[in-house]
Amino acid sequence: MSSSVVHGCNKPLIDRFTVGADGWRRCWEEGVTPWDLGQPTPAVVDLVNSGTLPGGDHDGRATTVLVPGCGAGHDVVALSGAGRFVVGLDISEAAIHKATQRAAAADGNSFDFVAADFFTWEPPDKFDIIFDYTFFCAFEPSMRPAWAKRIAELLKQDGELITLMYLAEGQEAGPPFNTAVVDYEEVLNPLGFVMNSIQDNEVAVQSRKGMEKMARWKRMANPTSLNSAGETQTSP
Numbered sequence: 001m002s003s004s005v006v007h008g009c010n011k012p013l014i015d016r017f018t019v020g021a022d023g024w025r026r027c028w029e030e031g032v033t034p035w036d037l038g039q040p041t042p043a044v045v046d047l048v049n050s051g052t053l054p055g056g057d058h059d060g061r062a063t064t065v066l067v068p069g070c071g072a073g074h075d076v077v078a079l080s081g082a083g084r085f086v087v088g089l090d091i092s093e094a095a096i097h098k099a100t101q102r103a104a105a106a107d108g109n110s111f112d113f114v115a116a117d118f119f120t121w122e123p124p125d126k127f128d129i130i131f132d133y134t135f136f137c138a139f140e141p142s143m144r145p146a147w148a149k150r151i152a153e154l155l156k157q158d159g160e161l162i163t164l165m166y167l168a169e170g171q172e173a174g175p176p177f178n179t180a181v182v183d184y185e186e187v188l189n190p191l192g193f194v195m196n197s198i199q200d201n202e203v204a205v206q207s208r209k210g211m212e213k214m215a216r217w218k219r220m221a222n223p224t225s226l227n228s229a230g231e232t233q234t235s236p
């Protein structure tokens with residue numbers, strides 16, 4: 001999703017589709033998906049190959065991974081296997097249909113696709129890992145606290161959040177909306193998330209070079225709890 005998606009050849013995307021669930025659905029139904037790399041994100045392939053991604057036995061079951069806003073599902077399949085079961089979630093039925101078709105040849109026992117709204121979806125279990133790429137930046141900044149609250153609700157207390165941050169700047173509108181590292185920190189830190197590492201994405205595709213960083217986050221061990229508003233409360 002380069003800036004040109006908004007300001008250049010894909011300007012009609014913004015003119016025709018308002019931001020929101022219907023807008024995303026229409027993008028997929030009409031095949032207007034300029035953000036889709038058509039392949040796994042290279043940084044995801046590197047992450048899998050790095051051996052630093054948890055995988056394997058968790059009390060006799062696989063490590064579970066959620067990819068919210070998975071689109072055509074390339075990263076879902078890339079992250080799956082080696083003891084990981086990955087759920088790709090997207091609000092668009094058409095995206096999930098495409099993802100399911102594309103993934104038909106892969107090992108279907110290690111991933112699944114779900115068409116649902118990230119903000120209201122209620123999975124049976126929380127996840128060990130959540131991987132976010134070009135999802136945070138897809139929402140208006142006013143929705144970022146709600147994004148963080150859902151991440152906290154969907155991730156196990158000792159789980160890991162991995163954000164491949166697309167740091168768009170100079171945008172008059174979105175998506176993608178202007179995004180800086182501090183924007184993640186502002187909504188995640190109050191919920192107890194601590195950034196353990198951050199590095200430039202050296203293998204970003206050409207149009208995104210110099211604009212991406214990968215950060216890995218853990219939550220502090222129970223220093224606080226969430227109240228009903230999703231705000232932190234210090235444990236007594």
Ligand SMILES: C[S@@+](CC[C@H](N)C(=O)[O-])C[C@H]1O[C@@H](n2cnc3c(N)ncnc32)[C@H](O)[C@@H]1O
Binds near residue numbers: 071118135
């Ligand atoms: C910019 S695209 C990125 C897709 C994918 N991560 C990729 O890199 O190709 C954002 C995706 O989020 C999905 N999406 C938007 N709002 C959503 C929501 N509330 N719940 C689930 N998916 C949503 C859209 O349908 C779209 O596929």
